[in-house]
Structures are given as structure tokens and as C-alpha cells.
Amino acid sequence: MQRTVFFISDSTGITAETIGNSILAQFEGLSFDKHRLPFIDDAHKAEAAALRIKTHYAKSGERPIVVNTMADRALCEIVAASGALMLDVFAPFIGPLETELGAKRSGAVNRSHGLVDFDKYEARINATNYALSHDDGIDVDYAQADLILVGVSRSGKTPTCLYMALHYGVSAANYPLTDEDLEKLELPARLRPYRDRLFGLTIEPERLAQIREQRRAGSRYATLKQCRWELEQADRLMRQSGIPFLNTTHVSIEEIASKIFASFGIERTMF
Amino acid sequence: MQRTVFFISDSTGITAETIGNSILAQFEGLSFDKHRLPFIDDAHKAEAAALRIKTHYAKSGERPIVVNTMADRALCEIVAASGALMLDVFAPFIGPLETELGAKRSGAVNRSHGLVDFDKYEARINATNYALSHDDGIDVDYAQADLILVGVSRSGKTPTCLYMALHYGVSAANYPLTDEDLEKLELPARLRPYRDRLFGLTIEPERLAQIREQRRAGSRYATLKQCRWELEQADRLMRQSGIPFLNTTHVSIEEIASKIFASFGIERTMF
Structure with a gap:
């Protein structure tokens, strides 16, 4: 029971x-x-x-x-x-x-999740807006990014960016590797100036196929074969470009974020 | 020190x-x-x-x-x-x-933020995708929404929806009240079938003007006069439609979410 x-x-x-x-x-x-x-x-x-x-x-x-x-x-x-x-x-x-x-507890109601510090609120909101407008490679101005997540479609980039923004005020952009990038095995030109801010997310092909199947059932995009090819190429691209990366299959969003921060030496504390 | x-x-x-x-x-x-x-x-x-x-x-x-x-x-x-x-x-x-x-602690590394339960992960991701695609009234299918946040532009709807999705798997849509809604003082037709899932966010006009000024400096949209008018009309609309609402000015995202859940009797626990 x-x-x-x-x-x-x-x-x-x-x-x-x-x-x-x-x-x-x-x-x-x-x-x-x-x-x-x-x-x-x-x-x-x-x-x-x-x-x-x-x-x-x-x-x-x-x-x-x-x-x-x-x-x-x-x-x-x-x-x-x-x-x-x-x-x-x-x-x-x-x-x-x-x-x-050498001080007494104030005894008031716990306000740690209630108090609003306008500066911190603004940092959260600005970072969240940044993540929303720099999602899926739509907006290409990466100059303001604290870091840029790179990976194939549905590898977990968007929720990780949003989590880092909401809780740490980290401005994280996200770039989905296209078939073209994966065929060429070359970092897209617009990412190259920011190589030291790139972090890769990868995932097991079976899990990726399962996630994609939910989104577009029966599509080529969701086949195990396609997922495998994309992930193998992405793996190669990240290794040859010297991009640190993490397999997210068995890792929570919280842990992914913590490991990325650790990789960049970001010690920022939570909001 | x-x-x-x-x-x-x-x-x-x-x-x-x-x-x-x-x-x-x-x-x-x-x-x-x-x-x-x-x-x-x-x-x-x-x-x-x-x-x-x-x-x-x-x-x-x-x-x-x-x-x-x-x-x-x-x-x-x-x-x-x-x-x-x-x-x-x-x-x-x-x-x-x-x-x-009557059991011993297992002594293993604390995995409470590390363990991934695929069902829970999916719930988080699906809710996050829902919030992203039902943001700012763009997508109008509210049938799947657990709740719908209503308020003027920049009253805090988007970050609150994302937080509720990421941490509670709650599918929260968001509808920004337009000038037309505010002039008519009428709930838009597409929200009417979901009246019992609506929750309003409001904010002090001075704070709203400050936030909007950061987004669009010098615009009519950011004037205190415009903010005041929108908020007064929104207040009227919510009262006459019987929509519960909360002033978010001094309240953190976490507390806004907790209060909304309490209002709907949602006791869902965190991921």
C-alpha cells in the first residue's frame, strides 16, 4: 500500500x-x-x-x-x-x-518563492523572451547568447533553453542541425563566430524515433533509419568541431541544464 | 560583510x-x-x-x-x-x-532531479509545446487546455504558462486581450465555451508601462495612459464575466502558478 x-x-x-x-x-x-x-x-x-x-x-x-x-x-x-x-x-x-x-530568524512566512525582486524578474523574463525568439534557428542574432544549444530536431533543445532562462536568467539560443548541415558535416557559417558558446544535445535513436512518431506519425522524419543517420552525422560534426555534448536520453531537464552550466563553468544560482 | x-x-x-x-x-x-x-x-x-x-x-x-x-x-x-x-x-x-x-534509505546518490520517467518527460514536453503553440492567441483550439490565462499584453501570461507546463505538465493556453475586446467589454466568442477554465492576470499600470517601455520605448503602447485604460477595461471585463484574477506586480512566477492551481483546485505535484 x-x-x-x-x-x-x-x-x-x-x-x-x-x-x-x-x-x-x-x-x-x-x-x-x-x-x-x-x-x-x-x-x-x-x-x-x-x-x-x-x-x-x-x-x-x-x-x-x-x-x-x-x-x-x-x-x-x-x-x-x-x-x-x-x-x-x-x-x-x-x-x-x-x-x-548571531541573528534571530525573523519568523515570518517563508517568502523565498514569493518575494519579487524586479531586477531578477526582468532577467527571467528577458531571458525567456530571448529563448522564445531564438528558438529553432529562426532569429539569427546570436551575439547576445550566453550559450547556443545545437542538435537534431526533438533532441530536447527548446525545453532546456526555456528552463535555463526561467530559472537562471541564462539567455540560451538554439540551433537545429538541418539535413544540409548534416550532409556537409560543417558548422553553419553563422555559428562559427560563437564556437566557444556551443553545446550539443544528442539522444538515443530509438527514443528519438518514438518522440518524432508522436509528432508526425508514419513520416520519414520519424523512422529509425532517418533518426540514426541524423544522430550519427551530428555526432561526427560535434566531435570534429570540438563541441561538448551530452546524451539526454536518461537525463532530466534539470540535470541537462546543470551539466551544461558545469561545462561552461557557469555557477549562476537559481531564481 | x-x-x-x-x-x-x-x-x-x-x-x-x-x-x-x-x-x-x-x-x-x-x-x-x-x-x-x-x-x-x-x-x-x-x-x-x-x-x-x-x-x-x-x-x-x-x-x-x-x-x-x-x-x-x-x-x-x-x-x-x-x-x-x-x-x-x-x-x-x-x-x-x-x-x-520500516525500510532503510538506499544511500545512493540523490536522483530526484536526475531520474527520467519517460511518461513524465513526455507530459512536460507536450505541455511545453502546447504552451508554445497556444501563446498570444495565435492558435485558437482551446479544447485541450487545462486552463487559459487572460490579460493585457505583458501582464506575465507567457512565462507563467511555460512554468506551469515545464514543472507541472499543465497545458496552459494564453489569450491577450485586444483593444477591440477591451472596447467592447465582451469576452471574445472563442473563449466563451471555456469560461470555467479562464484565469486573469493583472498588474499595476506603472509597472506595466515600465515593462512595455523596455520593449517599445516611446510608443503609445508603453504610455501610462494607455496602460491605465487597458487595465481598467480588463478589470471590468474580468469582473463582469466572473473570471478570477490576480495582480502579479509583487508576485513571483512560482507564486502566481501556485495561486492559479489553488483557484482551480489543481493539486498536481511537481516534476
Whole structure:
């Protein structure tokens, strides 16, 4: 039977969910039924949450697990009265940090995903607009790009660019290798001035064919033969041009982005 | 003087950074110099990280803070030898969870942002493609939309749609209210069948004018007068059509998304 987990927060719940998922992932082979309860910021909402958890407990007979980032102790106690196992994300770290910093926690609602810094917002939005307008080689002005992703169609360039823009404000352009590029085995002229900003994405041919089949069922574009040819040529082109590249088949968007940043020595932190 | 913080991980570092930022944000008024050290997964890399932290300590005279999600105890000890304050993100929760679940932590590298589940990947990518092709009212087939964001140009619809798609696999379309819609004070006919999936974004006129000025400096589009008129009309239209809406001026993309989900009762958890 799946154990039920509630991510509870006085704000978005993103921190509770992120750390909760990481902790639960360490218990391999177990699966969990996960629920997010965000914006629990007064006693009334905390009581409703506690009732829901308690009801769940009574029905299933299994003790629910609560991953909690609410700052207010009184609210935590209301939820704890449900009988769930309470994992308080911040509690273990506040004491050591207060000692180290010689400062008291402000005790306010967690605003790490709520506060808006206009400069940072602008950096996110500008980078996102950049990614949108430099997607699929449509716009050719690469001068402002922090980096340019290169690869065959459907190798994962667009979502990776958008993720890097939204979360790190990195202006990432994207260039899909055309059949012509792949036949010539030459970097297109307009990419050559930016060779040190290029990064390649590759993927296993079977997976690529599967993805393309979803997009254009029965097309030549989606055949394993075509995918294999494109990927082999792309591989050759990237090797001979000295472009670092990554096989994305078993890698999440987050990990692709982190590895690209590591490759370029970009240590930018998240928004 | 800014205290230096290192986010250390054997994987992407996203969990370390997320919880680290949340904890640090609770010490209002203090600012931190943050560095991410991802993929520290062997003794050699851990020693290089420790050396870097130790050097920093010696130079600044201030004890660095390490927010750590490495699972391997031996690697943690190598880094701890730098003398930094070690905040181990997982340690406090593993014991209680092992007891509760009657299972041992597998001890492997944290894969929560690395593992790829093809179904989930597809959901993210399909939703992202949906958001891209249903942006700015270009494509009018709203039948598949989980929700449709409505608002004047530059009110934050596009990044919000992309964020919801990338992280929650929610297919969010976006409809920019035109001058014609705003003059008529009528919902466009093609939105009417989907009234229960509409959500409005609004923004303060001063902020909108500032954003538009960056895009089209000196244009009528960017004048405070035009922004004010559009926003007043949009406000009227949303109220009379019974569309829930949110002022995004001081709200992060993450919080906008969480509030929209809460409004629709969407409890979907993150990818």
C-alpha cells in the first residue's frame, strides 16, 4: 500500500515538495501518494488541513507523513494534532544558523518563492523572451547568447533553453542541425563566430524515433533509419568541431541544464 | 560583510539550493554570497570543493556555510574538514522516516532531479509545446487546455504558462486581450465555451508601462495612459464575466502558478 504524503506550506509549497521528493526518493522501491497543501497561513486553514489528514489516516489505517515548511509554531501544532509523522524542514537548521550568524530568524512566512525582486524578474523574463525568439534557428542574432544549444530536431533543445532562462536568467539560443548541415558535416557559417558558446544535445535513436512518431506519425522524419543517420552525422560534426555534448536520453531537464552550466563553468544560482 | 554559502550536491544541487535559499531568506536583512557546487560525487571532487571552501575561509576570516545534500558520509566528512558550518539537508529526516516506513534509505546518490520517467518527460514536453503553440492567441483550439490565462499584453501570461507546463505538465493556453475586446467589454466568442477554465492576470499600470517601455520605448503602447485604460477595461471585463484574477506586480512566477492551481483546485505535484 502506498503511504500518503502531504507537503504543507504557508507559501507556495515548492520548498516542501522539493525537499520532500528528494528525501522520499532515497527509499527506492517505495511509492507515495503525494498531495500539496499550499498557502496554509492561518489557524482556520491549518485546522482544515489537519482534518483532511486525520480523515485520511482513519480511512487508510496508515499514518500519513507531513513535510512541513510553515514557520508559525502554532500552525505546526494544529497540523501535528492530526497524528501524522511531522517532518519539519526548517527546524533542524535554524538553531545552528542563529548561533553562527548571531541573528534571530525573523519568523515570518517563508517568502523565498514569493518575494519579487524586479531586477531578477526582468532577467527571467528577458531571458525567456530571448529563448522564445531564438528558438529553432529562426532569429539569427546570436551575439547576445550566453550559450547556443545545437542538435537534431526533438533532441530536447527548446525545453532546456526555456528552463535555463526561467530559472537562471541564462539567455540560451538554439540551433537545429538541418539535413544540409548534416550532409556537409560543417558548422553553419553563422555559428562559427560563437564556437566557444556551443553545446550539443544528442539522444538515443530509438527514443528519438518514438518522440518524432508522436509528432508526425508514419513520416520519414520519424523512422529509425532517418533518426540514426541524423544522430550519427551530428555526432561526427560535434566531435570534429570540438563541441561538448551530452546524451539526454536518461537525463532530466534539470540535470541537462546543470551539466551544461558545469561545462561552461557557469555557477549562476537559481531564481 | 556578506557571509559565503556553498550549496553542495552529488547531483544537480537544486534541492540544496532550494532549501538553502528558503532557510537563508528567514534571516531578513542579511545577504549572502552564494555558490553552487554540483556533481560532487567522488573523493577527488570533494577534496577540491573542501580546498576551495577552506581557502575562502582563510581569506575572508568568516566561516563559510555549507548546505549539503551529498548522501555519501565519507564525502561529507571530506567537505566538513574545511571547517565550514555543515548543514546536512537529509540527515535529520532519514532516521524518523526509516522507523516510520520500516525500510532503510538506499544511500545512493540523490536522483530526484536526475531520474527520467519517460511518461513524465513526455507530459512536460507536450505541455511545453502546447504552451508554445497556444501563446498570444495565435492558435485558437482551446479544447485541450487545462486552463487559459487572460490579460493585457505583458501582464506575465507567457512565462507563467511555460512554468506551469515545464514543472507541472499543465497545458496552459494564453489569450491577450485586444483593444477591440477591451472596447467592447465582451469576452471574445472563442473563449466563451471555456469560461470555467479562464484565469486573469493583472498588474499595476506603472509597472506595466515600465515593462512595455523596455520593449517599445516611446510608443503609445508603453504610455501610462494607455496602460491605465487597458487595465481598467480588463478589470471590468474580468469582473463582469466572473473570471478570477490576480495582480502579479509583487508576485513571483512560482507564486502566481501556485495561486492559479489553488483557484482551480489543481493539486498536481511537481516534476
